[in-house]
Amino acid sequence: MPSIFSYESAEIDWCEGNFEHSAIIAEYYNTVRRAISNLLYGSGEPLRDSLLSLALWALVSAKPGLLACIFSTYFHMTLSYVGQLLDELSILWALAAAYSFWYPKVYFPKFIKSRKHFFWLSGVTTLITTLMSFIKPALNAYVLNCIAFHLLYLTWRELKKCNDKRVHRTAAAMVVWWVLAISSWISDRWLCGFWQAINFPYFHSFWHVLIAMSLLYCCPLVIYFDVNYELPSFKPKIRYWPSDSWFVVVPYVALEKPYKQC
Ligand SMILES: CCCCCCCC/C=C\CCCCCCCC(=O)N[C@@H](CO)[C@H](O)/C=C/CCCCCCCCCCCCC
Numbered sequence: 001m002p003s004i005f006s007y008e009s010a011e012i013d014w015c016e017g018n019f020e021h022s023a024i025i026a027e028y029y030n031t032v033r034r035a036i037s038n039l040l041y042g043s044g045e046p047l048r049d050s051l052l053s054l055a056l057w058a059l060v061s062a063k064p065g066l067l068a069c070i071f072s073t074y075f076h077m078t079l080s081y082v083g084q085l086l087d088e089l090s091i092l093w094a095l096a097a098a099y100s101f102w103y104p105k106v107y108f109p110k111f112i113k114s115r116k117h118f119f120w121l122s123g124v125t126t127l128i129t130t131l132m133s134f135i136k137p138a139l140n141a142y143v144l145n146c147i148a149f150h151l152l153y154l155t156w157r158e159l160k161k162c163n164d165k166r167v168h169r170t171a172a173a174m175v176v177w178w179v180l181a182i183s184s185w186i187s188d189r190w191l192c193g194f195w196q197a198i199n200f201p202y203f204h205s206f207w208h209v210l211i212a213m214s215l216l217y218c219c220p221l222v223i224y225f226d227v228n229y230e231l232p233s234f235k236p237k238i239r240y241w242p243s244d245s246w247f248v249v250v251p252y253v254a255l256e257k258p259y260k261q262c
Pocket residue numbers: 061064065068069072075087088091094095098099102103104141142144145147148151152174175178208211214215218219222
C-alpha cells in the first residue's frame with residue numbers, strides 16, 4: 001500500500017506527462033509556472049501604497065494565499081495525496097480567511113448579527129468542509145472553483161452601485177483573466193487526450209499564471225469595497241502601476257483622506 005506521501009499517490013493527475021524533464025519533479029512545467037505565478041501573486045503587495053491595505057493584505061490573504069501557492073508547487077512536484085490535500089485545504093482556508101475579514105456585512109445572513117458571529121459561522125463551515133474534503137478528494141477542486149461564481153455575483157452586485165470607471169475596468173479585467181484561467185483548467189482536465197495527441201499538455205500550467213493575474217485584480221477590488229463599507233472617512237481610489245496607458249497594469253488601492261470641510 002503506497003504511503004500518502006508517495007509520488008503519484010494523489011487522486012488527480014494533470015495532463016502534463018510525469019517525470020519527463022526531471023527524476024524528482026513529477027510535472028516540470030506545472031511546478032515551474034506555479035513558482036512564477038507565486039512571484040506574480042506576491043508582486044502586487046509592495047504596490048499597495050497605504051498602511052491600511054498593507055496590513056489587511058498581510059494579515060489575511062497574502063499569508064494563507066501564499067501557502068496555497070507553496071503547497072500547489074509541492075503538489076505538482078510530487079503528485080502525492082498529501083500534496084493534493086495541502087494544496088486544496090490551503091485554498092479553502094485562504095478563502096475562509098478572506099471571507100471572514102472582508103465579506104461585507106450587508107450580505108450577512110439575517111441570523112448573523114455581527115462580524116464576530118460571522119467569524120464563528122466561517123470557522124464552523126470551514127471545519128466541516130475540511131473534514132468533507134477527505135471523502136472524495138477528486139471533487140475538491142471543482143467545489144473550490146465554484147466559489148468564483150459567488151465572487152462574480154458579489155462583484156456584479158457591487159458594480160451596480162458603483163460609478164467609478166476604474167473599478168469597472170478592474171472588475172472586467174479580473175473576469176477576463178478568470179475566464180481564461182478556468183477555461184485552461186477545464187481544458188486540461190477534460191480534453192487531455194487531445195492535447196497529449198498534439199503534444200501540447202500545458203494548459204494547467206497556463207491556469208496558474210492566469211488565476212494569479214485574476215487574483216491580482218480581485219484583491220484590490222475587495223480592499224476597495226471593504227474600505228467603502230468599513231472606513232467611510234477615507235476615499236479609496238483604484239490606481240494602476242506603471243500607468244493607465246499600459247495594457248497590462250498592476251492595480252492597487254490608494255486611500256485619499258477627503259479634505260476637511262471645516
Ligand atoms: C470577500 C471574499 C474575498 C475573496 C478574495 C480572494 C482570496 C483568494 C485566496 C486564495 C485563492 C488562491 C487560489 C490559487 C490557487 C492555487 C492552487 C491551485 O491552482 N491548485 C490547483 C492544483 O494545482 C487546483 O486544481 C485548484 C483548485 C481550485 C482553485 C480555486 C481558486 C478559488 C477561486 C479564486 C477566485 C479568483 C478571482 C476571480 C473571481 C471572478
